[in-house]
Amino acid sequence: MSTWRRRDTGGVAYDDVEGTLRERTIVALSDRTLRGNLETAATSWGEGREAMRHDHGLDEMRERARDIRRQNIRELPALLSEMQAKVREAGGTVVRAADGAEACRYITGLARARGVRVVAKSKSMATEEIKLNEALEHAGIEVVETDLGEWILQLGGEHPSHIIAPAVHLNRAQVAQLFREEAGTDDVPDDREGLVAHARVRLREKFAQAGIGVSGVNLGVASTGTVCIVENEGNARLVTSQPRIHVAVMGMERVVADWDQAAHILQVLPMAAIGQDAANYVSLITGPRREGEADGPEEFHLVIVDGGRGALRGTEFEEALSCIRCGACLYSCPMWKSVGGQAYGSPYSGPIGAVITPLLEGPSSPASRDLPFMSSLCGACGEACPVGIPLQDLLVKARARASSPATRKSGVAFRAWSRLWRHPATYRAWMAGWRMMLRARGKDGWATHLPGPGAGWTQVRDMPSRWPPRR
Amino acid sequence: MSSPLVEELLASLVRRKASGQVVDEGEAARSTARWMADAGVTRAILADDPLVQRIALADALRREGVEAITWPTGQGTREALGLEGPPDVCGVTVPSLAVAERGTVVLEASAGHGRGIDVTSRHHVALLPADRIVGTLGEALARTFAGDRPVPSAVSLVSGPSRSSDIEKISTLGAHGALSEHVVVIT
Numbered sequence A: 001m002s003t004w005r006r007r008d009t010g011g012v013a014y015d016d017v018e019g020t021l022r023e024r025t026i027v028a029l030s031d032r033t034l035r036g037n038l039e040t041a042a043t044s045w046g047e048g049r050e051a052m053r054h055d056h057g058l059d060e061m062r063e064r065a066r067d068i069r070r071q072n073i074r075e076l077p078a079l080l081s082e083m084q085a086k087v088r089e090a091g092g093t094v095v096r097a098a099d100g101a102e103a104c105r106y107i108t109g110l111a112r113a114r115g116v117r118v119v120a121k122s123k124s125m126a127t128e129e130i131k132l133n134e135a136l137e138h139a140g141i142e143v144v145e146t147d148l149g150e151w152i153l154q155l156g157g158e159h160p161s162h163i164i165a166p167a168v169h170l171n172r173a174q175v176a177q178l179f180r181e182e183a184g185t186d187d188v189p190d191d192r193e194g195l196v197a198h199a200r201v202r203l204r205e206k207f208a209q210a211g212i213g214v215s216g217v218n219l220g221v222a223s224t225g226t227v228c229i230v231e232n233e234g235n236a237r238l239v240t241s242q243p244r245i246h247v248a249v250m251g252m253e254r255v256v257a258d259w260d261q262a263a264h265i266l267q268v269l270p271m272a273a274i275g276q277d278a279a280n281y282v283s284l285i286t287g288p289r290r291e292g293e294a295d296g297p298e299e300f301h302l303v304i305v306d307g308g309r310g311a312l313r314g315t316e317f318e319e320a321l322s323c324i325r326c327g328a329c330l331y332s333c334p335m336w337k338s339v340g341g342q343a344y345g346s347p348y349s350g351p352i353g354a355v356i357t358p359l360l361e362g363p364s365s366p367a368s369r370d371l372p373f374m375s376s377l378c379g380a381c382g383e384a385c386p387v388g389i390p391l392q393d394l395l396v397k398a399r400a401r402a403s404s405p406a407t408r409k410s411g412v413a414f415r416a417w418s419r420l421w422r423h424p425a426t427y428r429a430w431m432a433g434w435r436m437m438l439r440a441r442g443k444d445g446w447a448t449h450l451p452g453p454g455a456g457w458t459q460v461r462d463m464p465s466r467w468p469p470r471r
Numbered sequence B: 001m002s003s004p005l006v007e008e009l010l011a012s013l014v015r016r017k018a019s020g021q022v023v024d025e026g027e028a029a030r031s032t033a034r035w036m037a038d039a040g041v042t043r044a045i046l047a048d049d050p051l052v053q054r055i056a057l058a059d060a061l062r063r064e065g066v067e068a069i070t071w072p073t074g075q076g077t078r079e080a081l082g083l084e085g086p087p088d089v090c091g092v093t094v095p096s097l098a099v100a101e102r103g104t105v106v107l108e109a110s111a112g113h114g115r116g117i118d119v120t121s122r123h124h125v126a127l128l129p130a131d132r133i134v135g136t137l138g139e140a141l142a143r144t145f146a147g148d149r150p151v152p153s154a155v156s157l158v159s160g161p162s163r164s165s166d167i168e169k170i171s172t173l174g175a176h177g178a179l180s181e182h183v184v185v186i187t
Helices: A021-029 A032-056 A058-074 A076-089 A100-113 A125-130 A132-138 A148-156 A172-183 A192-209 A235-239 A259-274 A318-322 A328-332 A334-339 A350-361 A380-384 A391-401 A405-422 A424-441 B004-015 B025-038 B050-054 B057-063 B137-144
Strands: A093-097 A118-121 A142-145 A212-216 A219-221 A226-231 A245-251 A281-285 A299-305 B019-023 B043-046 B067-070 B089-093 B097-099 B104-108 B123-129 B154-158 B180-186
Touching: A021 A334, A032 A058, A032 A259, A032 A328, A032 A334, A058 A076, A058 A259, A058 A318, A076 A093, A076 A299, A093 A100, A100 A125, A100 A132, A100 A212, A100 A245, A100 A299, A118 A132, A118 A192, A118 A235, A125 A132, A125 A212, A125 A245, A125 A299, A132 A142, A142 A148, A148 A172, A148 A192, A172 A192, A192 A235, A212 A226, A212 A235, A219 A259, A226 A235, A226 A245, A226 A259, A235 A281, A259 B137, A318 A350, A328 A334, A328 A350, A328 A380, A334 A350, A350 A380, A350 A391, A380 A391, A405 A424, B004 B019, B004 B097, B004 B180, B019 B025, B025 B057, B025 B123, B025 B180, B043 B057, B050 B123, B057 B067, B097 B137, B104 B123, B104 B137, B137 B154
Parallel strands: A093 A299, A118 A142, A118 A212, A212 A245, A245 A299, B019 B180, B043 B067, B043 B089, B089 B123, B123 B180
Antiparallel strands: A219 A226, A226 A281, A281 B154, B097 B104, B104 B154
C-alpha cells in the first residue's frame, strides 16, 4: 500500500451524488430516454472511428502515440521544469498546485485581487476535478460554463456525463426547457439551429462581462511553453482572447516534449474523440498578449495540478497517466453505454474514470472504491484507447487494491479457504465433510438448499448430492 | 492549372463544411468582395497585413457597399463581440500557413492580426497565398514554432466553421465562432 497517498483535501468524485453506485446504476438503467441518447451517441462515434481507422490508419498512429506518452511520463519532472521556464520567459505566471484545494485557492485569490465578478470557462475536466466552480461561487464570483454542453448541464444543475460530449444524455426538448428557464421567457426556438443561436447570444453577453477566462489544457508543449486547447465550438478561442486574464488549468501529466510530438497527439486526439481528422479550433497559447497587440489577455496564468498524479509515477498504474482524455474508452464500454457517465459520480467516468478516480482519491474512499467493479473486463476499452493504455489490466489491478468492508471481509474468507485447500490432509477432510453434508441434505440425489455461502448458489440451481447424479 | 496541394486543400475545406476558391492576385479583391456581398456581409474587419493592402481589398469592399474596418478596430467590448452594431460582420484574416490534408488555416496573432478577428465575426474569409499551403499539420507546426523565429503569443488552427454536437450529437454550425468560412487561395 506504500504507493498510495491519501489526499487530505477534497476528493475527485462529486460529493453531492445520491445513493450508492449500485442504486445509481439501477436508476440509470431504467431511464429509457437516457439509453436511447447514449445509443445514438455511441453509434455515431463508432462510425466515425471506423472511418478514421480506414482513411487515416489510426491503428498505426496509436503505436507512436503510445510511445510518445510513455516517454513523456518517464521524463515528466524535466518536461514540467522546461515548460515552467518557457511560460515564464513568455511573460506568463506558473503555479504548481499540490492538490485541487491549492489550485482553487490561487484562482479564487487572483479573481478577488483583480476585482473580477464573472469568470467565463471553456470545458475542462481538470477544473471539474478540482471543483473550481464551487470554490469560485463560494467566493461570490459568478462562473459561466461556455461550452454549449457544459452550459446546458450547468443550467440543469447536473454534472457532466462524458469527457468530450457532456450533455449527450439530454434531448432537444429537454434542452429547450432549460433555456426557457434561464432566459425567463418562452421565446426560445425548438429547433437545433435556433437553440444553438440562442445560446450563442446569451453566452456572448457573459463574455462581455467576464474578467477572467478559465480554460483547461489538452497538451502542454515544453519546448516553447505553449498550451494547446482543442475544441469545436470556438468558446475556448473566446475564453483565451476576450477576458483580461487567462487562467489555464493543466493536469501535470499533460505535457509533451516538442512540436513533433504535439503534432502527432493533436491529430490522434480528434480522431479518437469524435471520429474526425481535425478539431475545428486548436488554440496554441504562449504567454499573455505581446506589446502592440490589441486583443488577448494581459495576464496569463498556468496552474499545474498534481492532485495525486505524481504519486502514480513508478507504480503499476503509471500508464494511466498517458491518458489524453479523448473519451474513446467510454464510448466503447458496454457498461458506460448502458448507464452513461453520471452514475459513476465522478467527473471521470467510463473505464478510465473507474481506474483513475480511486487512484487519485485513495483506495478506501467510499465515493469511488467500487468504481473499478463497473466493468465486465471485456477489453473493448483497451482496444479503443488511442495511447494504448491496458485499461482492462488496470481495472483488475485497481480491484485488487480496492478496500472496503465488503472487500476486506471476502479477502479474509478467501485467504482462509486458500490455506485450507493448500494441504492434502485438510483438503481431503474438507471434501469428506462436504460429501457428508450433501448426502444429508440431498433428496433423490439433488441438494436444493445449501447453507452458508452455498445458499445464494442454490437459489437458482441444484447440486447433485452424489456422483454421477441420478436422472 | 492549380497544384495538387491547392486541390487537396479545396477538397478538405469542403469536407470540413467550409468553402474555397482559387483566384489570381489581380482578381482577389474583387471576387472576395463579391463573395461577402453575396453572403449578406455589411461590415468587414480586415487584418492589417501587407497582402490586404496590396490587393486593395478595402476599396473593392466599399464598391460592393461593405464597410471596411482595419485592425485594430478600437471598438468597445460589446461591439467587438457582435452584441452591438451590424450582425453580419466578416473577419478577414491572412493565414501564415494552411494544411492541405486537414483543411486547416494557421492564424498567428500579431499587432496587425488580432486573435479574435475570425472567431468573433459571423463570417470568416481567409486570404491565403497559394505558396503557404503545406501538406501536413506536422510541417505547419514545425515551421510555426521553428527555433529561429519568435514564438507567437497565440496561434489558432482553424478547420472549418464553428460547430457543436452537444444537442443530440448532431453537428450544428455556428456555436460560438463563425458560421461560415471561405478561403480565397491567391495565386
